[in-house]
Amino acid sequence: MKRKVENLINNALEKAYKNGDLLSSNFPETEVEEPKIGSQGDLSTNIAMKMAKIQKMSPRKIAEAILSNVENPDNIVAKMEIAGPGFINFFINTLAWHPFLKKIHDEDTGYGASNIGQGRRIQVEFVSANPTGPLHVGHGRGAAVGDAVANILAYCGYDVQREYYVNDSGRQIRTLGLSVFLRYRELFDQNIIFPDDCYQGEYIKDLAETIKAENGRKLLEKDEEQAVEFCARFAASTILKGIETDLADFGISFDRWYNEQSLFDSGRVDTIIRELKDKGIIYEKDGANWFRTTDYGDEKDRVVIRENGLTTYFASDIAYHKEKFERGFTRVIDVWGADHHGYIPRITASVQAAGYDKNQFNVILIQLVNLLRGGKPASMSTRSGEFVTLKNVVDEVGRDAARFIFLTRHYESPLDFDLELARKQTNENPVYYVQYVHARISSILKKGKKEKGITHVSWNEKALSGLTEPEEIQIIRQLIGYPETVKASAELMEPHRITYFLMNLASSFHSYYNKHKVLTDDPDLTEARLYLVLAVKKIIRNGLTLLGVSAPDKM
């Protein structure tokens, strides 16, 4: 509809210029938007105000010139008026809204899809938690956002790959091995001191128990380094399997699990460091090797190889991100926790050093999740190991509620996640509010079939002319806005836009439902309303699908 009105305006502009009503043909882009207040029409444009300077005329004069040249061939516009400082308001003919419903039905699951990605390859890397412990709620938020972003991008024509980067080498894995080994020795009544910097959680003890059950005291006879190495590998792979399961239960799967270790095994890390040294981007100082990240705007240079000869996490990340682009992705998106924001400049630097544009690399920084229970903080300290895991949360509140709540905020704002509230099946909990729309409509359709024998609703222009209630037009207007919402949410990588869209649509529907009956004694009206309501159902389903939330037929 916006586009249609834009065309009317653009044609009017040209005509006005030819007539001499306008002095310049230098037209700014026509923008049409929905006024918030009903009395200001269905759509309005600010074009006259934007043109005032160029045309050297007052906005209202320009508006008049435009209005006198508007042609309205399809009788879309019922009324036009100039308002305020120079807005042109358009009142749309009720009948003109109806054809949009047909588009929704015809395109069905594809309604809202687009091709802004044009098949470009894009990678979304998310979660990527170290396999040193189970996923906690914070990872859950990253998972929900990353997955939704990937869904939305794919829906908008990108060729999306989901990847999980597994940090399976480096010091934290050794620490993991040591932690497990020490707990293992404890099981044989050996007196050990368990260091503070080891992993404290109960799961470490469980892993030790498993090793004991499978290997007896064999490890005690081994050389300690070997034993730690064994524990490390066993623990990491067991934990990773657990992570994979927890994510699957959360409805998330990856196209690829990428091992950090493989970057060393293939020699990629060595190669890239050598290349960068040759280019002078990496240099030696104080016995260590430094990357000149300051050349790319970082606040100081960063160590790649430590004085002790070991590489840092950054070294493998340089190789990793370069490799991503070599795989053919034109854009790479990393979803990180906000506590990693200090790493953005250095990774961006490495991407640029590899010859790619900094805009090809984006980081979505997920802010903290405050886990609450009845308004009071639920413990989440990693140190004591008593954090609430993602699995705990999903088991307690369910997948749909968890995912939806993670997506009710812009990812840049901290999120309060109240377990008690998420479990409630009341209107305090927005998931049910939206899902309930889908269930209610399913129920109407079922009843329509049972009592009136209506098994199929289709486009019927005559019947649809009966859809004239303000609530009905309001719903159609909202439905029409869906593709735009999806597009914006893809471009900005902000899934919460869809969440809010769905809540607003749900609100309009519930309101309508309470005021008007869909199944009436008038067959035409019933058919028209079923057609409308079915369109709502399709869009609720489409939106929830993008968010990774189910659309139940019954609740």
Add this chain to the structure above:
RNA sequence: GCGCCUGUAGCUCAGCUGGAUAGAGCAACGGACUUCUAAUCCGUAGGUCGGGGGUUCGAAUCCCUUCAGGCGUGCCA
């Protein structure tokens, strides 16, 4: 100190990327089930968009400045 993020109704947050009189939900108060699911709806009340400057026809939105909170600022990951 420096960097990033956030300050919008009592609370939790939206605000379509500069538009007209700033919106929801919760909490409070008052109403609606012999009806397609009351997991719902209707109404009332609630605001100096942290403060101060600037940019322009027009600012919650952009710029500067200031205050407050969170996070980061390792040859840890």
